Amino acid sequence: MSDSDLHLRNQLCFALYRATRLIQQIYRPLLDELGLTYPQYLVMLVLWERGTVTLKELGAELDLDSGTLSPLVKRLKAAGLVTTGRRAEDERSVEIALTGKGRSLRERARDIPAKIGCATQMQLEDIVALRTALGELADSLAESHTAMAAAR
Amino acid sequence: MSDSDLHLRNQLCFALYRATRLIQQIYRPLLDELGLTYPQYLVMLVLWERGTVTLKELGAELDLDSGTLSPLVKRLKAAGLVTTGRRAEDERSVEIALTGKGRSLRERARDIPAKIGCATQMQLEDIVALRTALGELADSLAESHTAMAAAR
């Protein structure tokens, strides 16, 4: 344990924070053309995979809660990309479904990953390795977090 | 280029986004004890290294602009951790300096990196490798971004 641990550039967390914001700046002009923000794009990715999801499932997939997702989905709805409605079997749940417009937006998003990959200047295998390492880190952090929450 | 590129879990960007938010959730209870948010903590790290910085230098270090930093510094000032003032040689610049209270807060922050390291469940060498990879990614993204901005 040394003082160097408190140096900004020695912190994994700052490296994550910086890389995350920089990569979102690469996405921004591409997503602007689709009229989406980055979190909205993530929601659309889930919908393009599944067609229909509940808000709760969306939250589990993205690690986000209703405080973030409710207003976000409301904006997607206002943009005509999704419809929402309570589930008949359980009226607590909200189901979110793609509209035709929402589904067709996927075509215009198709070339985004390639453009991003280009900006990273990385080999595909390095990207995959980094993604895998980050996924494992996130999983153990999620575990630590729920363990700490349970201890309270 | 296949459709799988549009799958959420195949995106490096989502792995970054998720890991960043999860690690900040580990920081939160620790920083709550110091009365800091995570971005405020980053600013304090820079100040603990340098003692005094201008807003511009702070922005260069953290990749943040005055729209984010001005109100953030105002809150640190309200908390009695820093003082601010215009530089005599150039009245456009704002200099931010630690107060005694701000400097002494460092003692209470000293054990945070170790606690975070613990939560990651990673070996130190793996953490360093990941941090290095993220730094390189961020650097090439920053380069792509300025290149694209210049093209406009």
Added chain:
DNA sequence: CGCCATTCAATTGCGCGCAATTAAATTGTG
């Protein structure tokens, strides 16, 4: 020197993230 361009910070507006609260529907239990 006079004037225009540049630099630097502050402000405004908007969309997240997230904690905390509220409200409604459902489930579990006596």
Added chain:
DNA sequence: CACAATTTAATTGCGCGCAATTGAATGGCG
């Protein structure tokens, strides 16, 4: 069945991030 506990969303409030605008100080150039 009645009633308490749980689940699910929506809302409120606050602090970022970031684009865009504004205003003041400085630098450059004729």
